[in-house]
Amino acid sequence: MSPKKLFSGPADRRIQRALCIVAHPDDIDFYCAGTVVQMTARGVHVDFVLATSGDKGTSDPDLTGEALARTREAEQEASARVLGAKHVEYLRQRDAELTETLVLRGLLVREIRRSRPDLLLTFDPTPGYRQHPDHRVIGRVALDAAWPCARDRLSYPEAGPPHVTAEAWLFAGPRHDLKIDVSDVLETKIDARLEHRSQTGNPRTLRGRWRHIGAEERFAQVDLR
Numbered sequence: 143m144s145p146k147k148l149f150s151g152p153a154d155r156r157i158q159r160a161l162c163i164v165a166h167p168d169d170i171d172f173y174c175a176g177t178v179v180q181m182t183a184r185g186v187h188v189d190f191v192l193a194t195s196g197d198k199g200t201s202d203p204d205l206t207g208e209a210l211a212r213t214r215e216a217e218q219e220a221s222a223r224v225l226g227a228k229h230v231e232y233l234r235q236r237d238a239e240l241t242e243t244l245v246l247r248g249l250l251v252r253e254i255r256r257s258r259p260d261l262l263l264t265f266d267p268t269p270g271y272r273q274h275p276d277h278r279v280i281g282r283v284a285l286d287a288a289w290p291c292a293r294d295r296l297s298y299p300e301a302g303p304p305h306v307t308a309e310a311w312l313f314a315g316p317r318h319d320l321k322i323d324v325s326d327v328l329e330t331k332i333d334a335r336l337e338h339r340s341q342t343g344n345p346r347t348l349r350g351r352w353r354h355i356g357a358e359e360r361f362a363q364v365d366l367r
């Protein structure tokens with residue numbers, strides 16, 4: 143058997159389905175939205191899974207966590223439409239309290255088996271690297287869910303038929319095997335980020351800053367086959 147080559151980038155025709163698993167609304171917009179648009183533009187089916195709905199992301203003393211979560215889910219829906227994603231699933235865990243549990247792993251196994259991605263996009267959980275704790279946890283649990291649990295028939299048998307995800311691309315970590323130029327879709331990426339109105343100060347300032355920092359997305363590649 144010849145060795146399998148890693149995916150070359152979002153244009154790789156072997157990628158027909160992709161799944162982004164993140165901790166919070168707007169994580170995708172920060173770290174991989176340009177890559178998502180490059181894939182959806184050529185017809186790749188992309189789904190999103192959000193572990194939390196970002197119910198702690200405010201300094202407004204009059205806003206409850208529940209109301210904020212509803213607002214942020216609506217913002218995420220609008221952003222997902224801009225990015226061309228097919229479905230957003232909300233696991234509604236508590237923001238800033240994600241922990242590595244077998245229950246969370248089972249929820250992600252179910253989502254992976256339902257979405258059946260060729261490519262998983264999630265956080266790089268490399269230890270010793272400054273990260274929001276939810277980012278570290280969701281990256282690690284998503285990888286463990288994809289390999290080996292979603293692959294193995296006897297793991298979480300109630301969570302649907304087994305599925306092999308070929309590869310993971312991990313963002314926000316120290317290793318950058320794959321650098322994707324997303325300058326061709328940068329304005330769309332910024333439009334999607336601006337849908338997160340509750341997390342946006344001055345939209346003009348943000349657009350200007352993102353034109354400087356948003357044109358490249360970087361990933362560590364992990365073979366899961």
Ligand SMILES: [Zn+2]
Binds near residue numbers: 165166274
């Ligand atoms: Zn986050």
